[in-house]
Amino acid sequence: MEQVSLGIEGAEHLIERGIIRGNAYLLKGAPGTGKTTFGIQFIYNGALKFNEPGIILTFEQFPQQLYTDSLKFGWDLKEMETQNRLRVLFSSPSVLLDSSNGNILRSVVNEIGAKRIYVDSLAHIKSADSRDPSRVNIYRILNLIKGCGLTALFADEENANSQGFEDFLFDGVIRLSYKPYGVWGRGRTIEVIKSRGQGHLSGEHSFHICDKGIVVYPHLTVDGKKPDFGDERVSLGVSKMDKLLGGGLLKGTSCVVSGASGLGKSLLGMQFLAVGAQKGENGLYVSIEEHPEDRIRFSRGFSFNFPNLVSKGLISFLYRAPVDLDFYELSCAIRKSCEEKPISRLLFDSVSTLAVRIAQEQQFRDLMYLLVDYLKSRGITILLTDETRELFEQPFISTHGISSIVDTAILMRYVEVNARMYRVFTILKSRGTPHSKDVVSYEISKEGIVAVSYTHLT
Secondary structure, X not given: OOEEOXXXXXXXXXXXXXEEOOOEEXXXXXXXXXXXXXXXXXXXXXXXXXXXXEEEEEOOOOHHHHHHHHXXXXXXXXXXXXXXXXXXXXXXXXXXXXXXXXXXXXXXXXXXXXXXXXXXXXXXXXXXXXXOOHHHHHHHHHHHHHHOOOEEEEEEEOOOOOOOOHHHHOOEEEEEEEXXXXXXXXXXEEEEEEEOOOOEOOOOEXXXXXXXXXXXXXXXXXXXXXOOOOOOEEOOOXXXXXXXXXXXXXXXXXXXXXXXXXXXXXXXXXXXXXXXXXXXXXXXXXXXXXXXXXXHHHHOOOOOOHHHHHHOOOEEEEEOOHHHOOHHHHHHHHHHHHHHOOEEEEEEEOHHHHHHHOOOHHHHHHHHHHHHHHHHHOOOEEEEEEEOOOOOOOOOOOOOOOHHHOOEEEEEEXXXXXXXXXXXXXXXXXXXXXXXXXXXXXXXEOOEEEEEEEOOOO
């Protein structure tokens, strides 16, 4: 069974090894969801990258419009036509079906040696002949295309009046959507509904339309057995904190640091990355709060020389502005960073900013679980920061319900003792580690976070 790449970045993760050669797939979606872009990219990249000439068969858009629109993505369809690697065929279903058993299509297939076809759209086929049921017309087109040995992608408008029988006639069904995303706007998603004879990644996945066409950002998945580091420990960069944890975090585990603004959560994260980088361990700083240049600037006042470690490439930044954040795109960028360089430590700053973009708490927790699980499968030790709103009231371990998916939880907070403010931290949990639950006072000095005394509060 031969597989065919869709030619769309990220899509190879959705359908196992690509779609099956010679099969026909239905691409469903409302107007504006990106069906035409998807279809043309399937044909163009098939010809350009895989030496598989293709046909764009359109029943509604004039070729000149397709030529113009495609140039916005750098796809010169006319040039590809002069090279006999592509053909844009403008016709009607009735002409195509009545042309001596499909001679029009067969002649184009033979002329360029076509392997792929994109048909836009199924709605015109269903309405081609009032004398025949629409199912018959679709069967006739499908038989013609499969008889030519083409791997096909059909576009179809999805609306409340869709009859639904089309899904049964095709070997695979892919749905594109463009719908409200939280309170910030709209987001594009892709979902493989079925793919006959092969496995596929279930659920909705994000995709963007950018200057190079469609890029898909699938869910993270974990393959294989997680590494076992035994009792090996990883320093947080604060000696007292390491001591309370029995020598530091267990390598390859996750830790959340929670607390109100100004307590030094991000500073602790930078110390965590710095102490690893000083040992030659690569660190990744995922920031969705402050720009990397600001973080580097603010860190210059501390002695652990964070800017120098960044300049040496031992610490890398991955930044996304909160207003434009797409978790699926971010998680794919994290995966790419981890594949390009052996990352040992990762700081995610902060999960509270991410939670604002994902309105449903259960969905947020599920996505964070997938991210943490993926990183742990690569043996990466993870530190996440989470901002809580409490300053002097009863603090929470986390305001976003992620404490159950991490291995260690550290709470940082303010306390008032004898008319003086103190910063303190407590180890609330640490799986697999007998740890102290003392309340420890700390200061922020030139060395960074330094624990100064044990303060037992009642």
